[in-house]
Amino acid sequence: MYDILLTDAMVIPVDPEHHIWEKGYIAITGDRIAALGPMEELGGELPQARQHISLKGLVLLPGLVDGHGHAGHCLIKTLGEHREDWEDMAQEIYYCCTDEEFWYAEGALAAAERLKFGTTTAVSMLGSTPRIDRPEPVGANLEGSASVGIRQLTGIGSAYGAFPKRARVWEADGSFREYEVTPEMAWKTTEETLRRYNGRHPRQIFIVAPGRMGLRPDESREMNIRHNREMDRLTREYDVPLHTHAYGGDVQFLYDTTPEVLTPRLSLVHSTGYSDRELEILAETGAYVFHGPTTHSNITGHCRVMEMLEQGVNLAVVTDGTASDRSYDLWRDMKNIQLLQRYRYKDGSLLPCGRVLELCTIEPARALGMDHLIGSLEPGKKADIIAVDVMQPHLAPFGVMPVQRLVYHAMGQDVDWVMVDGQVMMEHRRLTQVSEQAVLERAAAAFDTMMRRLNRRDILENEHLYDLRQG
Numbered sequence: 001m002y003d004i005l006l007t008d009a010m011v012i013p014v015d016p017e018h019h020i021w022e023k024g025y026i027a028i029t030g031d032r033i034a035a036l037g038p039m040e041e042l043g044g045e046l047p048q049a050r051q052h053i054s055l056k057g058l059v060l061l062p063g064l065v066d067g068h069g070h071a072g073h074c075l076i077k078t079l080g081e082h083r084e085d086w087e088d089m090a091q092e093i094y095y096c097c098t099d100e101e102f103w104y105a106e107g108a109l110a111a112a113e114r115l116k117f118g119t120t121t122a123v124s125m126l127g128s129t130p131r132i133d134r135p136e137p138v139g140a141n142l143e144g145s146a147s148v149g150i151r152q153l154t155g156i157g158s159a160y161g162a163f164p165k166r167a168r169v170w171e172a173d174g175s176f177r178e179y180e181v182t183p184e185m186a187w188k189t190t191e192e193t194l195r196r197y198n199g200r201h202p203r204q205i206f207i208v209a210p211g212r213m214g215l216r217p218d219e220s221r222e223m224n225i226r227h228n229r230e231m232d233r234l235t236r237e238y239d240v241p242l243h244t245h246a247y248g249g250d251v252q253f254l255y256d257t258t259p260e261v262l263t264p265r266l267s268l269v270h271s272t273g274y275s276d277r278e279l280e281i282l283a284e285t286g287a288y289v290f291h292g293p294t295t296h297s298n299i300t301g302h303c304r305v306m307e308m309l310e311q312g313v314n315l316a317v318v319t320d321g322t323a324s325d326r327s328y329d330l331w332r333d334m335k336n337i338q339l340l341q342r343y344r345y346k347d348g349s350l351l352p353c354g355r356v357l358e359l360c361t362i363e364p365a366r367a368l369g370m371d372h373l374i375g376s377l378e379p380g381k382k383a384d385i386i387a388v389d390v391m392q393p394h395l396a397p398f399g400v401m402p403v404q405r406l407v408y409h410a411m412g413q414d415v416d417w418v419m420v421d422g423q424v425m426m427e428h429r430r431l432t433q434v435s436e437q438a439v440l441e442r443a444a445a446a447f448d449t450m451m452r453r454l455n456r457r458d459i460l461e462n463e464h465l466y467d468l469r470q471g
């Protein structure tokens with residue numbers, strides 16, 4: 001007897017055989033998919049299950065995997081979007097104006113946004129470059145996201161930019177203690193965080209996520225080599241993915257100095273400005289490129305997506321949500337990547353919809369070393385399933401060319417139902433684990449506290465808002 005039987009929905013499992021079952025079923029035992037296939041295979045008799053859920057009018061897909069975002073960004077989105085010193089603003093907020101309540105409230109808000117858009121596995125770097133002085137913010141953020149029911153991977157590793165940085169720890173009575181943050185703090189905090197938080201909750205994983213790896217311009221060659229080695233050591237010792245931002249020259253430096261770092265467990269976010277040789281190195285080593293179509297570095301630089309894919313480089317699409325100007329809606333980025341690549345190469349045939357769907361499901365799952373668990377609907381894998389409501393004008397009449405219809409026309413808000421680990425986490429767009437109202441209220445209160453401490457109007461006011469250019 002199965003625990004749950006899902007029936008009557010179209011099923012697009014994104015499996016290696018590229019099945020599409022117009023009317024399919026999925027049987028679930030515990031947190032796993034026990035069986036799935038076309039309903040006609042059942043011969044008119046439904047198997048026994050404790051709970052039977054008919055999902056007529058919906059399409060079942062594997063939960064989306066968003067390989068990169070920034071914890072904290074949901075409470076600073078839009079702020080300072082017009083300012084050139086945005087990075088400094090983000091650092092000031094994260095290091096000097098936040099407390100555990102901020103990180104918990106943001107974790108829950110981000111997880112609610114992502115889950116409601118159909119992302120069931122989410123990766124976040126804590127803060128912007130990120131914040132590295134204490135493990136507690138990571139713990140609070142993981143706890144907030146876990147409360148919503150998402151599968152969350154959050155990391156820190158090392159920060160970049162000028163040191164020493166200032167940080168404040170806020171007490172309940174409104175006072176604070178201020179201290180200097182040095183680069184050495186990062187390694188200690190990362191290891192302490194790995195020890196403290198992994199295994200605490202079945203859907204929380206702490207990963208190693210330094211702000212940048214390779215040849216960081218603010219550091220000496222020797223310091224960079226030491227840093228890259230240390231990040232690799234932590235990754236191997238605790239058996240977690242290694243996740244970082246990287247740009248032109250970084251891959252070459254890693255290859256020349258610490259080639260052991262370049263494995264398929266390494267995901268390099270943004271990856272703009274790579275040389276021909278760096279593309280060859282990526283193809284040889286299997287290290288992943290996590291491409292955010294709308295991230296700033298991809299607007300000012302160039303991630304050579306088509307060349308990478310043609311040369312066999314592993315690649316996934318990520319949102320890089322949500323500050324200052326992005327969304328956690330991965331459905332948007334399915335369209336963004338097509339539009340940008342087709343425009344760049346003046347070729348409308350590039351990146352068909354099936355391939356794009358894989359770049360948001362099974363490919364990022366592989367990069368995280370989790371493709372045996374998530375990223376497609378197959379027997380033995382986790383029951384991380386989403387259902388899209390296709391009985392809506394912008395998707396109707398639904399039936400023919402379903403993959404293209406979804407990738408071109410569906411949006412995050414069309415996701416009606418979400419299951420993670422065999423548990424229904426959203427039903428008719430209502431979260432089941434938390435009160436959405438409470439998540440919103442807690443986030444608003446944390447935002448107000450942060451803004452009071454920051455005390456800056458200039459990040460809200462844009463005198464060029466209706467001009468041709470801002471700033």
Ligand SMILES: [Zn+2]
Pocket residue numbers: 068069070245269320
């Ligand atoms: Zn990023």
